[in-house]
Amino acid sequence: MRHYGWIVGAWLLLGCGPRVETTVIEAMPDGDVVAEGHQLYDKYCKLCHAEGGKGYAADDANQLANPEFLQAASDGFLQMAIDQGRPGTPMAAYGKTFGGPLSHAEEHTIVAYLRSLQTKPSARLEPGLASGDATRGATLFQEHCSGCHGETAQGSTALSLNNPVFLLTASDGYLRYAIEHGRSGTPMPAFAGDLEPKSIEDLTSFLRSLARNVDSAPRGEMPPTFDQAVIHPNGPDPNFPALREGRFIAAERVKDALARGAKLVLLDARPTSEWLNSHIPGALPVPYYDSNRMTAKLPRDGTWILTYCGCPHAASGSVMDTLRREGFPRTAVIDEGIFEWIRRGYPITYGRSAAVGAPP
Numbered sequence: 001m002r003h004y005g006w007i008v009g010a011w012l013l014l015g016c017g018p019r020v021e022t023t024v025i026e027a028m029p030d031g032d033v034v035a036e037g038h039q040l041y042d043k044y045c046k047l048c049h050a051e052g053g054k055g056y057a058a059d060d061a062n063q064l065a066n067p068e069f070l071q072a073a074s075d076g077f078l079q080m081a082i083d084q085g086r087p088g089t090p091m092a093a094y095g096k097t098f099g100g101p102l103s104h105a106e107e108h109t110i111v112a113y114l115r116s117l118q119t120k121p122s123a124r125l126e127p128g129l130a131s132g133d134a135t136r137g138a139t140l141f142q143e144h145c146s147g148c149h150g151e152t153a154q155g156s157t158a159l160s161l162n163n164p165v166f167l168l169t170a171s172d173g174y175l176r177y178a179i180e181h182g183r184s185g186t187p188m189p190a191f192a193g194d195l196e197p198k199s200i201e202d203l204t205s206f207l208r209s210l211a212r213n214v215d216s217a218p219r220g221e222m223p224p225t226f227d228q229a230v231i232h233p234n235g236p237d238p239n240f241p242a243l244r245e246g247r248f249i250a251a252e253r254v255k256d257a258l259a260r261g262a263k264l265v266l267l268d269a270r271p272t273s274e275w276l277n278s279h280i281p282g283a284l285p286v287p288y289y290d291s292n293r294m295t296a297k298l299p300r301d302g303t304w305i306l307t308y309c310g311c312p313h314a315a316s317g318s319v320m321d322t323l324r325r326e327g328f329p330r331t332a333v334i335d336e337g338i339f340e341w342i343r344r345g346y347p348i349t350y351g352r353s354a355a356v357g358a359p360p
């Protein structure tokens with residue numbers, strides 16, 4: 001349970017907090033989980049990323065134990081890198097969904113192991129999109145970066161910077177941070193002293209402009225529209241038991257109800273970007289910051305409306321409170337949240353809309 005609390009803590013700001021991309025570590029990962037992650041790391045990753053994440057054992061695989069890397073990389077970033085890999089590079093997709101060997105629970109243990117190698121507190125990444133000039137950034141890139149990262153940022157002695165999965169998961173704050181602070185103990189210099197802030201902004205905008213569609217996604221999916229909100233519209237009532245504290249329904253009940261074809265509505269309370277990455281099949285993205293204007297379109301006929309997030313209660317609780325204030329009669333929060341749902345191997349959709357990867 002401690003382990004779970006830690007994962008939730010680390011994901012907190014990704015799923016539920018104000019939209020500041022940082023990683024929060026509330027407690028150290030559970031020793032057993034780290035040990036399991038370490039074993040899996042040695043089995044699947046050491047080959048390239050070297051013992052203890054020191055990097056460069058093969059394929060110029062970067063340092064995973066690098067202090068500045070771990071300061072900036074969120075758990076979600078790491079997990080996506082492991083799950084989907086970096087298509088077109090030696091970094092394969094290790095997730096079962098993509099034909100790899102690892103379950104999501106196993107991926108989480110590797111993330112916990114990597115997190116245990118972190119020696120400095122997580123960075124507070126600057127929020128906000130880069131406002132530089134990408135054309136100027138392209139020139140600067142040829143001058144300062146292409147020698148290691150390749151002419152088109154496709155990777156050379158240093159890793160690629162144009163990879164769609166990378167650019168999908170790395171925020172502008174992450175890119176900026178890497179350019180400013182570099183990666184100590186590797187060839188990646190810190191440019192904060194050498195380049196003006198404006199140039200760093202131009203470079204960040206240039207890298208962002210390289211974003212492309214993620215074509216490795218097993219299935220692309222656009223969010224359903226509100227008239228598709230009801231899952232199994234002709235199905236039976238789910239017959240949920242009394243809610244815990246009048247608010248929470250156990251994930252297992254929901255999974256069983258869905259399997260029985262019961263009629264209900266599922267709302268994913270996280271930012272839509274998180275919905276695009278993974279959601280419970282049939283769930284509608286109704287981010288906590290948008291829920292007010294979305295509830296108007298939901299059925300008021302007593303259909304159960306369930307919310308969930310990663311936290312597992314903050315964002316989902318807030319959306320449910322909105323629904324209750326507006327008089328929806330039957331609402332509940334999925335108690336354990338989506339990460340526990342995923343960890344248990346319950347049905348989940350991983351997907352991308354066709355638009356993802358396009359420049360913002």
Ligand code: HEC
Pocket residue numbers: 041044045046047048049058059060061062064069077078081082086089090091092094110154155158159160161163166
């Ligand atoms: C066959 C070699 C190889 C193996 C095995 C491998 N990787 Fe990688 N990995 C790479 C390379 C190369 C890159 C950089 C790809 C690029 O150019 O974008 C990378 C990138 C990554 C990144 C992204 C780093 C960043 O800064 O963007 C993470 C995280 C990662 N690997 C974790 C793992 C984990 C965990 C495993 C084991 C489950 C693993 N890798 C196995 C070669 C490998």
Ligand code: HEC
Pocket residue numbers: 055061062063064066069140141144145146147148149157158159160161166175178179183186187188189191203
């Ligand atoms: C001398 C070689 C070298 C030069 C020059 C260089 N880099 Fe790097 N860069 C690297 C290496 C090596 C890494 C990975 C280090 C590691 O193992 O963590 C890296 C990492 C990065 C990362 C993090 C990527 C990730 O997946 O996390 C970014 C962003 C980046 N470089 C941008 C730039 C930009 C922009 C420039 C030019 C202003 C530049 N680099 C110049 C070698 C270089």
